[in-house]
Amino acid sequence: MDYILRRILYAIPIALGVTVIVFSLVYMGPVDPLTAVTPDDAEPHVIEMIKKQYGFDKPIPVQYLIWLKRALMGDFGVSLQSNRPVIEEVIPALRKTMMLAMVATGLAFSVAFVLGVLAAYHNGTWMDRIFTGTAVIGVSVPNYWLSIVLVVIFAVELNWLPAVGMGPRGSGEWEWDLVHIRYLILPVIAVSAIPVGIITRTTRACVLEMLSQEFVPALHSKGITSVRVLVHVVRNAAPTVLAATGIQFGHLLGGSILVETVFVWPGTGYLLNESIFRRDFPVLQGTIAVLAIFFVLINLIVDIVQTWLDPRIKRG
Amino acid sequence: MAEVEALRPGAEAEVPIGAIVARGYWGTVAYRLSQDPVTIAFGVVLILIFLAAIFAPVLAPHDPYKTNMPMRLTAIGTPGFLLGGDELGRDMLTRLLYGGRVSLFMGLTPVLLALLIGGSLGVTAGFVGGKVNMGIMRVMDVFYAFPTVLLAIGLTGALGTGSRNLLIAITVILSPPIARVAESVTTQVRAFDFVEAARASGADTSTIIRVHVLSNVLGPILIYTTSLVSVSIIISAGLSFLGFGVTPPTADWGLMLATLRTTIWANPYVAVLPGLMIFITSMCFNLLSDGMRNAMDMRF
Amino acid sequence: MTDGPTPDAVATAAPQGAERFLEVRGLKKYFPVKGGVLNRTIAHVQAVDDISFDVAKGETLGIVGESGCGKSTTARLLMRLIEPDSGTVHFDGRVIGASNGIPVREMRRQMQMVFQDSYSSLNARLPVEATVAFGPIVHGVSRPEARERARRLLYDVGLDASRFMKRYPHELSGGQRQRVNVARALALQPRVLILDEAVSALDKSVEAQVLNLLLDLKKEYDLTYVFISHDLNVVQYVSDRVLVMYLGQVVEIGPVDEIYANPRHPYTRALLSSRPSMDPERRITEPPLSGDPPNPINPPSGCRFHTRCAFANEVCARVTPVLSTFGDDARHEVACHMMSPGSGHPDAPARA
Numbered sequence: 001m002d003y004i005l006r007r008i009l010y011a012i013p014i015a016l017g018v019t020v021i022v023f024s025l026v027y028m029g030p031v032d033p034l035t036a037v038t039p040d041d042a043e044p045h046v047i048e049m050i051k052k053q054y055g056f057d058k059p060i061p062v063q064y065l066i067w068l069k070r071a072l073m074g075d076f077g078v079s080l081q082s083n084r085p086v087i088e089e090v091i092p093a094l095r096k097t098m099m100l101a102m103v104a105t106g107l108a109f110s111v112a113f114v115l116g117v118l119a120a121y122h123n124g125t126w127m128d129r130i131f132t133g134t135a136v137i138g139v140s141v142p143n144y145w146l147s148i149v150l151v152v153i154f155a156v157e158l159n160w161l162p163a164v165g166m167g168p169r170g171s172g173e174w175e176w177d178l179v180h181i182r183y184l185i186l187p188v189i190a191v192s193a194i195p196v197g198i199i200t201r202t203t204r205a206c207v208l209e210m211l212s213q214e215f216v217p218a219l220h221s222k223g224i225t226s227v228r229v230l231v232h233v234v235r236n237a238a239p240t241v242l243a244a245t246g247i248q249f250g251h252l253l254g255g256s257i258l259v260e261t262v263f264v265w266p267g268t269g270y271l272l273n274e275s276i277f278r279r280d281f282p283v284l285q286g287t288i289a290v291l292a293i294f295f296v297l298i299n300l301i302v303d304i305v306q307t308w309l310d311p312r313i314k315r316g
Numbered sequence: 317m318a319e320v321e322a323l324r325p326g327a328e329a330e331v332p333i334g335a336i337v338a339r340g341y342w343g344t345v346a347y348r349l350s351q352d353p354v355t356i357a358f359g360v361v362l363i364l365i366f367l368a369a370i371f372a373p374v375l376a377p378h379d380p381y382k383t384n385m386p387m388r389l390t391a392i393g394t395p396g397f398l399l400g401g402d403e404l405g406r407d408m409l410t411r412l413l414y415g416g417r418v419s420l421f422m423g424l425t426p427v428l429l430a431l432l433i434g435g436s437l438g439v440t441a442g443f444v445g446g447k448v449n450m451g452i453m454r455v456m457d458v459f460y461a462f463p464t465v466l467l468a469i470g471l472t473g474a475l476g477t478g479s480r481n482l483l484i485a486i487t488v489i490l491s492p493p494i495a496r497v498a499e500s501v502t503t504q505v506r507a508f509d510f511v512e513a514a515r516a517s518g519a520d521t522s523t524i525i526r527v528h529v530l531s532n533v534l535g536p537i538l539i540y541t542t543s544l545v546s547v548s549i550i551i552s553a554g555l556s557f558l559g560f561g562v563t564p565p566t567a568d569w570g571l572m573l574a575t576l577r578t579t580i581w582a583n584p585y586v587a588v589l590p591g592l593m594i595f596i597t598s599m600c601f602n603l604l605s606d607g608m609r610n611a612m613d614m615r616f
Numbered sequence: 617m618t619d620g621p622t623p624d625a626v627a628t629a630a631p632q633g634a635e636r637f638l639e640v641r642g643l644k645k646y647f648p649v650k651g652g653v654l655n656r657t658i659a660h661v662q663a664v665d666d667i668s669f670d671v672a673k674g675e676t677l678g679i680v681g682e683s684g685c686g687k688s689t690t691a692r693l694l695m696r697l698i699e700p701d702s703g704t705v706h707f708d709g710r711v712i713g714a715s716n717g718i719p720v721r722e723m724r725r726q727m728q729m730v731f732q733d734s735y736s737s738l739n740a741r742l743p744v745e746a747t748v749a750f751g752p753i754v755h756g757v758s759r760p761e762a763r764e765r766a767r768r769l770l771y772d773v774g775l776d777a778s779r780f781m782k783r784y785p786h787e788l789s790g791g792q793r794q795r796v797n798v799a800r801a802l803a804l805q806p807r808v809l810i811l812d813e814a815v816s817a818l819d820k821s822v823e824a825q826v827l828n829l830l831l832d833l834k835k836e837y838d839l840t841y842v843f844i845s846h847d848l849n850v851v852q853y854v855s856d857r858v859l860v861m862y863l864g865q866v867v868e869i870g871p872v873d874e875i876y877a878n879p880r881h882p883y884t885r886a887l888l889s890s891r892p893s894m895d896p897e898r899r900i901t902e903p904p905l906s907g908d909p910p911n912p913i914n915p916p917s918g919c920r921f922h923t924r925c926a927f928a929n930e931v932c933a934r935v936t937p938v939l940s941t942f943g944d945d946a947r948h949e950v951a952c953h954m955m956s957p958g959s960g961h962p963d964a965p966a967r968a
Contacts, residue, residue, distance in 0.1 A: 014454075014458055014461050017454070017455070017457070018462065021458060021459070021462075022470070025470055025471070025474035026474070028474040028475055029474045029476055030475075136599060136602055139602060140595060140598045140599035140601075140602045141595050141598075141599075142550045142553060142591060142594045142595060142598065144554055144557055144573070144591070145573060145588065145595060148580060148588055148591060149591070151580060152580055152585075156580055157584070250463055251463045251464065254462070254463025254465055254467075255463050255464065255465035257465060257469055258465075258557065258558065272466075272469055272473070275473070276472070276473040276477070277559070284473045284474070288466060288469075288470040291463065291466055292463070292466065292467075295461065295462065295466075296461050
């Protein structure tokens with residue numbers, strides 16, 4: 001309990017640090033921050049307004065506080081491209097990225113957990129080698145290349161699945177029907193590669209460690225069948241594996257930009273990519289802020305859930 | 317005090333080790349590596365990739381920049397264009413050889429920089445401890461609190477595109493994890509009495525770090541760092557793939573993959589070749605780092 | 617050791633006629649304890665609480681006490697591996713670390729330490745020869761010369777240098793490693809050696825060998841020892857004088873024969889009676905120590921031993937006894953109300 005409270009308190013300065021970095025992104029670039037957040041064709045009175053709104057006439061710490069206060073209320077400024085509030089661009093995109101990440105994490109977990117347990121249980125056999133090899137491939141394969149390969153195989157050669165988009169005729173509206181799910185398959189496989197690799201390795205290492213502990217032979221000697229032993233081991237390995245899965249989910253939220261670009265999947269990654277090329281700084285900053293805070297929260301939740309599931313873990 | 321008998325000092329009643337081969341730490345690591353065929357095999361592949369990149373000007377059959385419209389999107393196996401031609405008719409084999417130079421440089425440089433920066437920050441934090449440790453590690457935690465790829469993209473987005481900024485961005489994302497590992501192993505080593513003994517010998521902090529701490533922490537830090545090479549290569553090529561890094565017409569695996577992506581309907585097999593190279597290189601580094609880990613992980 | 621014919625009233629119990637080589641005065645070290653949600657300092661461990669003693673040139677002072685009583689902290693304070701909160705140490709007449717005294721670095725050349733854990737105190741990545749030669753090299757001795765010195769010392773501690781110098785710690789046995797540690801400590805040609813449980817982790821037979829090596833080396837190099845151990849038999853074997861510590865304080869100090877034959881403090885008596893003795897004549901009928909020592913974060917008031925003392929009285933919980941001489945032997949000091957005339961303890965002798 002004490003740990004959980006301390007963990008929550010600890011997340012606050014981290015989250016603030018994250019906002020400081022996101023805020024300073026605007027000052028790192030070669031362009032003047034005022035220019036960066038102002039449309040090129042802005043009228044002088046608009047520029048004046050933006051200047052006031054952001055507090056560019058004030059010292060930088062004050063500017064940060066102004067920015068933070070507005071950011072906490074969901075106000076990340078206005079997109080230079082669409083003239084809409086940034087948050088209205090980010091939220092729908094985040095929803096689409098989340099969907100991709102959730103389905104991919106679920107798939108990765110189910111596949112990787114089985115692979116990892118089997119590999120550990122048959123430690124040293126051909127099965128172990130194949131599954132460990134799969135895991136190495138998973139973490140070694142650039143997912144943007146995997147995306148292209150998948151498109152080549154399933155769209156170009158076999159013509160089974162669509163190559164890009166998230167719906168027929170470039171529709172951005174999602175429905176849970178067979179027509180739309182066909183668009184989801186390839187991106188999900190592509191972003192699952194890394195999580196599959198990492199979760200397989202974590203599961204294997206965790207189960208191997210369990211199997212090496214004394215209680216396993218003890219269970220066997222009591223005549224308990226290996227299936228029951230397996231259940232026991234799996235239950236003990238679960239907290240660590242779930243934690244790894246949670247972290248992978250967080251990484252997918254911020255890391256699917258390349259896959260989204262290949263598949264023209266209108267998520268946050270795609271939004272980021274566009275914002276960089278169009279020099280739409282408010283959108284870049286807002287998207288990163290939202291994703292990074294999400295990541296901090298996910299890490300926090302993972303830690304708390306893990307502590308709750310596995311009270312043996314002592315933390316300082 | 318019956319048990320305390322005046323034995324001659326030097327009477328060795330206890331020599332537990334038979335034939336001792338005093339190899340030392342790195343000697344043992346080399347020996348263990350030599351017993352691991354998988355690591356050796358992928359290590360050899362990696363050396364070949366490096367040699368091919370280094371000797372690209374000698375090996376390449378064509379000019380990497382000379383366009384040749386009749387040879388546009390030539391299929392693999394065409395005489396003279398062994399791996400086909402790209403969207404401007406340039407020889408793929410040549411471009412892949414030259415691309416290796418850029419991609420390997422863009423992938424390895426940030427790792428080395430991060431090893432220097434993150435490693436020294438982590439060792440300092442671990443050795444000095446206290447408030448210095450708090451200060452350094454909390455800042456690292458903040459960078460660590462970003463999803464890796466997102467931070468890299470945010471930084472390139474902010475700094476502006478181009479290879480130099482890309483190198484900076486990747487160095488920044490790789491330094492905190494190295495600092496964490498370095499801090500944790502240094503903190504462990506610092507607790508050993510030999511550090512106190514060295515201090516008692518009158519050695520100053522920099523001598524202790526140089527002689528006693530680095531000899532113990534460098535192994536684990538290097539193991540961890542090699543495991544980041546693959547990530548670095550994938551991300552740096554990925555950012556070039558997005559167009560944030562290397563600019564055309566430079567040959568770079570990531571950038572080549574990006575431009576060829578538009579040709580997958582016409583010439584899919586040539587289009588995937590640059591990515592295949594990224595994949596193979598990154599896999600070699602991953603397996604090499606696993607092999608190193610096994611060889612260097614010594615618990616006597 | 618020299619015998620002092622005239623009693624000395626100075627409450628330091630230094631042997632008469634011998635130079636006071638180390639003078640420890642009021643040494644104190646509290647370690648902060650962090651805790652709570654905000655990880656603030658919530659308490660202090662009173663590891664070493666105002667201790668004073670002297671060590672004479674050429675003698676061996678044994679320091680005994682249960683684990684956690686502050687013995688090792690005392691050793692590290694003497695070496696200045698940790699900074700004392702207060703108190704001074706004079707080394708050969710000069711204050712360690714003071715501006716007009718002896719610099720810490722210079723003190724460390726003359727005073728060296730051997731640690732308990734023979735494995736943890738050797739760098740696993742360095743061959744034995746490099747470990748021993750490290751100190752001299754740090755102090756400006758040329759590398760070949762330092763290596764030569766290392767080889768000679770390895771020989772002196774009973775290790776065949778030609779066989780051992782290139783070995784790594786994991787290729788040595790515990791006894792061999794501890795010999796290397798002794799050689800390393802001697803490499804700077806120190807005058808004082810602090811041995812912090814230096815033989816405690818060794819097997820009995822090996823322990824005896826290393827002890828005898830230490831006694832030989834002491835003669836050979838004209839050394840002064842501070843010998844810290846929880847093993848009363850070993851301390852009796854090597855020491856000239858013995859200091860007994862309890863919860864960060866000195867409870868009794870005196871010549872070894874006097875302490876062992878005639879312990880005055882109930883804690884010393886309990887310690888001695890709890891050790892296994894082969895000789896029924898020497899058994900002391902004293903209730904053995906029960907339970908663990910109290911928490912040094914919140915040590916008992918008054919005499920810290922009163923919670924475990926069979927003779928504790930109301931005054932013991934109230935007043936802290938002062939370490940002082942009594943009777944005819946000026947070299948034997950005890951901190952106990954029962955020994956102090958007029959202390960208020962019913963068993964105390966009448967005021968003189």
